[in-house]
Amino acid sequence: MFLEPALPSPPAPLARRLVQKLESITDLTEAERQALLALPMRVQETRADQDIVREGDRPSHCCLLLDGFACRYKFTQTGRRQIFAFHTPGDIPDILTLHLKTMDHSLGTITSCTLAFIAHDHLRDLLRRHPRLTDVFWRDTLIDAAIFREWMLGIGRRSAKTRIAHLFCEMVTRLTAVDLVDGNRSPLPITQTELGDALGLSTVHVNRTLQELRGDALLEWEGGVLTVLDWAGLKQVGEFDPSYLHLDPTHFDR
Amino acid sequence: MFLEPALPSPPAPLARRLVQKLESITDLTEAERQALLALPMRVQETRADQDIVREGDRPSHCCLLLDGFACRYKFTQTGRRQIFAFHTPGDIPDILTLHLKTMDHSLGTITSCTLAFIAHDHLRDLLRRHPRLTDVFWRDTLIDAAIFREWMLGIGRRSAKTRIAHLFCEMVTRLTAVDLVDGNRSPLPITQTELGDALGLSTVHVNRTLQELRGDALLEWEGGVLTVLDWAGLKQVGEFDPSYLHLDPTHFDR
DNA sequence: CGCTCAGTTGAGGTGCCTCAACTAGCGTGG
DNA sequence: CCACGCTAGTTGAGGCACCTCAACTGAGCG
The missing domain is CATH 2.60.120.10 (Jelly Rolls)
Incomplete structure (x- = not known):
């Protein structure tokens, strides 16, 4: 060596x-x-x-x-x-x-x-x-593998709306853990096409489902910044439980 | 300790x-x-x-x-x-x-x-x-994680027929690696419901898709034993490339 | 001999897909 | 400074892969 x-x-x-x-x-x-x-x-x-x-x-x-x-x-x-x-x-x-x-x-x-x-x-x-x-x-x-499993569960068994909400919750949680979230505003500079490719959905359907989430006053998403308007509501729609991320509670909480 | x-x-x-x-x-x-x-x-x-x-x-x-x-x-x-x-x-x-x-x-x-x-x-x-x-x-x-990714790809982006064929190829390959396969007959003692739960499909649709695969003379599956009648054909329908299993070629080949 | 569980079939429904067109923003070059 | 092209987002219309519900078959077993 x-x-x-x-x-x-x-x-x-x-x-x-x-x-x-x-x-x-x-x-x-x-x-x-x-x-x-x-x-x-x-x-x-x-x-x-x-x-x-x-x-x-x-x-x-x-x-x-x-x-x-x-x-x-x-x-x-x-x-x-x-x-x-x-x-x-x-x-x-x-x-x-x-x-x-x-x-x-x-x-x-x-x-x-x-x-x-x-x-x-x-x-x-x-x-x-x-x-x-x-x-x-x-x-x-x-x-990493635990996150794969959670995505698999979503793609295989959850509706488009739940899938998208879940991913948003996951990203906000992970970004919070590395101190990249400012209040309820989180960077999320991905396209709707990329979101679809991650969730096994078409771009068109992602777009329409996002309109629902926005219509429910759960979030805004513009210019690569996700603003969570109703964290409790988003968590619920996304069936989000962060246990699978195994974050160290002594260094992190949300 | x-x-x-x-x-x-x-x-x-x-x-x-x-x-x-x-x-x-x-x-x-x-x-x-x-x-x-x-x-x-x-x-x-x-x-x-x-x-x-x-x-x-x-x-x-x-x-x-x-x-x-x-x-x-x-x-x-x-x-x-x-x-x-x-x-x-x-x-x-x-x-x-x-x-x-x-x-x-x-x-x-x-x-x-x-x-x-x-x-x-x-x-x-x-x-x-x-x-x-x-x-x-x-x-x-x-x-393990590579297998999760491959399943994710299947559930998110492949048809039911391809998904099932792919899983069969994977199981036969993995079981061959631990010497549990006899010729073209492999143990696969799972139910159609379990297969559906693994692939994000309903039992009904699994059943109908299996009939297609049998109809194409690719396989038989009875009594917990999978018999592959046409390995090349099954691989092709399943888009199966075993690279992701990272099997050691010095101890294994198929 | 009847219960259970896996598999099979039919009928009808729907969540999401594809195709296609249009809008809006933004960077680039003339 | 405008024209152009590219990319991301949006909308409409029609279709289908897969879903749910429900009933039936057949094998295994106490």
Whole structure:
């Protein structure tokens, strides 16, 4: 293993958002925090709607999302798209490449993004020196899977209206956990088409269902900002129970 | 940590199926194999349609499936069920309880099963002594998540016929990997209702779609045994590409 | 021999889909 | 500074894949 020294140490701790994200789901020791902040990484700005990693790729780096929104997705053979997850700052959406050599789906940006690439070797070295961080990342992928299950439940068994409301509740909750929500206003810079691709719905039906939710005075959604007008009502329509997000109650509550 | 010595050493290595399952997705050293086989566990026979762990539980043991079929599932608030996964011998469906204290869904038997309960403390001790096994189980949960994604893609974007064919391909492939398939005959002891709950379909529609698949001479399915008459055809109808299962090609091919 | 449970069939309904057209905003280049 | 094109959002009309409800069959079993 050949670990180059970190590039000229950056002014602000780049991995701050990563630490914040991990602390929203678990505790970290000071040593672990420092080790994370010291991770060498290469920063890159990316435009919207760009693939970061594609199905079939065999990456040697993981991608830490520092700023912006990204998503993971895959197409059917007939060209229909399913989005599996929306990712927010602090996430490492492709941490799975540490243990699954070949990507079975793609990762792309939704907005313009700031990305930080971390070499597998550096990550493995970190986990060897701090074995408990392995458990932390493992826990993170277990939560990832829990979110997949909840989406599956929605797509398989819930109405369009409930599905959309549920996703809004989830995004607001997750964004709150990484301190990106201001009062009842949350960033949500995705298109109605992307929302449909995430929920297994057509754009047309998403549009009409959104009109219902707006008509019920539950929310507004304009210019990439979601404003929740009635959180209790939205939770109820969305059948939302945040247990599956396994957020650490000592660091988070809503 | 108080590790009692293993119960009177059983005649046949109980964890044999676990080793076999893990070797279908990765390599194990002899030491790791031995350590797994030496895991202390309490064996229990269970009838069909029994819950093993329920949503909200905080278990202190994991459950290794030695024989039979199990599934994980959750209900919507309106009582509609979604099955998230079918589990086969060698699986530890609730390994997530090592890192997520509270179950966010339920685990139940489909057929009568032989279960082996392993204390979290024993598992943690094993992983401390063999850190690479942590990576192996982490990899296993990553594959679990990949299967969730593939199901999500199906439920969200594929037709009923494709979905059913795809699931059949997946089950046959996974069961082949743990040596439970005899030629073109594979155990599949689930009901049409369970199949529907897994695929987001009604029982009635599952039934009619199965008739199509049988009519196309792709398969037979009777008495809990699936007979694939035309593997190439079934794969094609199901748009099945096994990459997402990340099976170890040195131990497995189909 | 009757109960139960899985599978099957018919009939009618609907939630969401597709296709197509139109509007509004916004960046870009002439 | 306007014209243009592109993208996101919106609306209408018609269709269908899948749904619900309900009844019936057949096998397994106490």
